[in-house]
Amino acid sequence: MTQPRIVGLTGSIGMGKSTVAAMFARAGVPVFDADAEVRALQGPGGDLLAPIEAAFPGTTGPDGVDRDRLGREVFGNAEALGRLEAIVHPAVARRRERFLLEHAGAPLVVFDIPLLFEKGGHASVDTVVVVSAPEDVQRERVLARPGMTPEKFAQILALQVPDAEKRRRADHVIDTGVPLAQTEAAVRDLAARLAR
Secondary structure (H helix, E strand, O other): OOOOEEEEEEOOOOOOHHHHHHHHHHOOOOEEEHHHHHHHHHOOOOOOHHHHHHHOOOOEEOOEEOHHHHHHHHOOOHHHHHHHHHHHHHHHHHHHHHHHHHOOOOOEEEEEOOOOOOOOHHHHOOEEEEEEOOHHHHHHHHHOOOOOOHHHHHHHHHHOOOHHHHHHHOOEEEEOOOOHHHHHHHHHHHHHHHHO
16 A cells, blocks of 8 residues: 655744645545644643643643643743653654554645644655745734734744745745635645645
8 A cells, every 4th residue: 555645734823824724624635733633632631631740730730731831831941842842742743643544545645734844844744835925914814813912923933934935945835815715726736736
C-alpha cells in the first residue's frame, strides 16, 4: 500500500488557515489538525493533564488545562516552554502516526500545522501549502478576536516566520484575501492536482 502524499498546511495568525483546512476537508481530503489534537489532549480528561500538572502545578483542573494560567507560566520563558513542548509534541506525533495509519489508502492527507516552518515540520511533509492574505486583512481579522491587543498581536508575529518568507518557501500559496468562493475553488483545484 502506498502512503498518501502529505501536505503541510500553514500560515501566520489570522491568515485563514483553519478556513482553508475546512475547505480541504470538504473537498474530501483527510485533515489532521494539530491544534485540535492539543486541545483534546489538554481538555477535560485529556491524556496530558497529569504530566502538565506535574510540571506546572496549579495549571489544570476539572475543565482541563487552564490555558491562561499555563500561558503565563510559559510565555516569554524559553525553558518552561521547552518543558511543555517536551510533553505535548510526542503525544501529538503519536496521534499523527495513528491518523496516517487510518488514512493509508487516501491519495492525499493534510497536516494543519501552525508552526510548520518554526518547528522544522516542513522537512517531514511532501508539499507545503501556505495560506496568506494582505497585511491589512490579517491585522483586521486578528484584532477582532476577543482579548487580542495590538501588543499581543505584535508578540505573536515576532515568534512566527514572516509571511513573505513563508510564501517564498511554499510549494503552493492559497490567497484568502479574496472572496471565499474564490479561495474554495483554488483549494478544490489544488487538492485535485495534488491527488493525481
